[in-house]
Every structure is written in structure tokens, then in C-alpha cells.
Amino acid sequence: MAKTWKDTDISLDPIKDQTIAVIGYGIQGDAQANNMKDSGLNVIIGLKEGGNSWKKAEADGHKVMSVTDATKQADIVHILIPDMIQGQVYKDEIGPNLSEGKALSFSHAAAIYWKWIEAPSNVDLIMIAPKGPGSKVRETYLDNFGTPAIVAVEQDFSGKAWDRTLGIAKGIGSARAGLIKTEFKEEVETDWFGEQADLCGGAASMVTNAFETLVEAGYQPEIAYFEVLHELKLIVDMIQRYGINGMWRRVSETARYGGLTRGPMVMDAANKANMKKVLTMIQDGTFNSEWISEYQKNGKDAFDKYMKEYDEHQIEKVGKEMRKMMWPDSTE
Ligand code: NDP
Ligand code: MG
Ligand code: MG
Missing domain, CATH: 3.40.50.720 (NAD(P)-binding Rossmann-like Domain)
Structure with missing residues (x-):
């Protein structure tokens, strides 16, 4: 303990x-x-x-x-x-x-x-x-x-x-x-892994892939946005407060059965193997060297170039309009 x-x-x-x-x-x-x-x-x-x-x-x-x-x-x-x-x-x-x-x-x-x-x-x-x-x-x-x-x-x-x-x-x-x-070692490696694989990187990529899947299948982007991005917070709040099974107990039976059986199909062994690769790149210093050299060469453009791609993505364009509906003063 x-x-x-x-x-x-x-x-x-x-x-x-x-x-x-x-x-x-x-x-x-x-x-x-x-x-x-x-x-x-x-x-x-x-x-x-x-x-x-x-x-x-x-x-x-x-x-x-x-x-x-x-x-x-x-x-x-x-x-x-x-x-x-x-x-x-x-x-x-x-x-x-x-x-x-x-x-x-x-x-x-x-x-x-x-x-x-x-x-x-x-x-x-x-x-x-x-x-x-x-x-x-x-x-x-x-x-x-x-x-x-x-x-x-x-x-x-x-x-x-x-x-x-x-x-x-x-x-x-x-x-x-x-x-x-x-x-110190544990804090750095777990902090970087969390933000890369799960919290920021993993969540953003999961949401984007889910959005693209629905839109490419012909569904309305606004509906896709609500479904895969907006509602994520409600689920995450339940997981934070009550744990994973606490969340399962609070969603519909169909969501519970569907999620329990399909979740591992999406986030499968290949996905976990990739997480391990990301962790190894942190542990062996590969990520640290890359980040330092990118920051020294390009400063803030090291991430701005990737963020520009998101600015151009439909999920951000639709999202901006949808957020104005819910938060009229929203500029982001
Ligand atoms: P910020 O980006 O908010 O820091 C900005 C501050 O640093 C400003 O007050 C700025 O002053 C000052 N500053 C910038 N350059 C200099 C300089 N050359 N000399 C003196 N002061 C300077 O940092 P964060 O709060 O995000 O992060 C601080 C630490 O906390 C980091 O180690 C981060 O990893 C850690 N951390 C951050 C979290 C967060 O919530 N952001 C969460 C947990 C940990 P000015 O405005 O005058 O330029
Ligand atoms: Mg952290
Ligand atoms: Mg951090």
C-alpha cells in the first residue's frame, strides 16, 4: 500500500x-x-x-x-x-x-x-x-x-x-x-504516460476516431459531436466519483452490455501494445530527447503545427458552433 x-x-x-x-x-x-x-x-x-x-x-x-x-x-x-x-x-x-x-x-x-x-x-x-x-x-x-x-x-x-x-x-x-x-522517477514517467496515452493524447484520438467513424458512415456531424465528445464528460465524472463498475451500474442495461463487450474490441491488445511502446519511449529517454530538440528547433511551433490540423478538422469546426449553443459567450 x-x-x-x-x-x-x-x-x-x-x-x-x-x-x-x-x-x-x-x-x-x-x-x-x-x-x-x-x-x-x-x-x-x-x-x-x-x-x-x-x-x-x-x-x-x-x-x-x-x-x-x-x-x-x-x-x-x-x-x-x-x-x-x-x-x-x-x-x-x-x-x-x-x-x-x-x-x-x-x-x-x-x-x-x-x-x-x-x-x-x-x-x-x-x-x-x-x-x-x-x-x-x-x-x-x-x-x-x-x-x-x-x-x-x-x-x-x-x-x-x-x-x-x-x-x-x-x-x-x-x-x-x-x-x-x-x-521523482515515478512521478515523471507516470505523468507523461498518463497525458500521452490516456488523458490528453489517448482521449483526443479516441474521440476523433469515433467522430470520424460516424461522420464517414453518413451521420450528421452535430449528432456525432454530441454523442462522442460532449457526453464523454458525464461518463468520466461517474468513473472518477464511483469507479468503473460504479459507472456501469449507472448507465442503461444496453449501454452496460454493449460497452462491456465492445469496449475491449476497440481498445484491444494491439492498443495496449502501443501503450507499452509509448511508455518505453518515455522510460528510455527517447521522448525526452525528441521534445527537447523539437522545442529548441521550433519553440511553440513544435505543437502548434499539430494543433493547426485540429483547427481544420470538422470536429473542431462543428464543436465551436455547438459550444455556442450551450455556452453563448464561448469563443473557443
Ligand atoms: P505557467 O506557464 O503558468 O508559468 C508562467 C509563469 O512563469 C508566469 O508567472 C511567468 O511570468 C513566469 N515566468 C516565465 N518565464 C520566467 C522567467 N524567465 N523568470 C521568472 N518567471 C518566469 O506554469 P505552470 O503553472 O503551468 O507550471 C509550473 C510548474 O507546475 C511546472 O513544473 C508544471 O509541470 C507544474 N504543474 C502544472 C500544472 C498546471 O496546472 N498547469 C499541474 C501540476 C504541475 P510572466 O507572466 O511575467 O511571463
Ligand atoms: Mg499529470
Ligand atoms: Mg504533466
């Missing part, structure tokens, strides 16, 4: 006198910094001068400074800038200002695991990864609950790395929903 913690298992005392520099004030930085501040922790924000976030963080009442100054003042440097720039920002501003016994903290372990950042051996390396987007991290906190998180310590130089990890997890509210212990 995985090791877990609840809110009542953890004290903020060990970190209440430490300064936590949140580097970045974007999707996660904004939410996590505000939650920690509201929990009574000492938070400062490190940003690049002239960027859009500086004013916002100041307007929200934070102490804002350069990444260099924030690193110098901090005991814990919590790095919440986009993954692909963490290596450079670390090299220029964080690394030169780290001193013995500080902690480098992350919400995703890729930069350390793939050595985009080569951290010294005299600091703690910790991770608190909320399992939800920043908006949820803030909303659930304000509802006196939280977004569950997975936590790990890769390097415990101070001997207090777990106090720091669990303290931050409590400060951002995640411990109220539950914490699970992981390792």
Missing part, C-alpha cells in the same frame, strides 16, 4: 520561520502562493522584471522581486515556471544564489529527473505535485478543502526535507484532500 498522509498528520511548525520563494506566478504559482500565504507561511515571489505577472502578484499583496533576490532570501525555492525554461533560469539566476541547506522544490520532477537542472548535493530536492490545475488548487482551498497531491523527496541534505515537503503540501491545502508518497 502506498504511504499516505492526511492534514492532521502534519504540522506547519517546522517551516513557519522559513521563507518560501515561489518562482513564477502563473497557473500553479498564483494558486499555490496565495494558499500558502493564507495558511500563514512566509511567501515571496520571484519573477522576471517587465513580465506580465509582476504587477498581478504585487496587486495580490505579495512581496515581488527578481528570481536572483528571491533565491538569496529564501530557505525553500519553489520553482513554478514552465518546465522547458527551468534549466536556463536555474543556470542564470537560481543556481548561483543557492547556498548549503536550502531546498529546491518543484510541482513536476522532470527538470531534475532528466538533468535539465544539475543541482548540487548540499541542498534538499523535494516535490509537491497537486493532481489538478491551478484554478482547482485555489478554488478547493477557498472551500476549506484541497486538491490531492503526490509528494517526494529526492535528496535530503538538511535531514528536514520531509518536514519541508509536507509543510508546503499542508500550506497549499493538498493535505486536506490527501497526499501520496512517490519518487
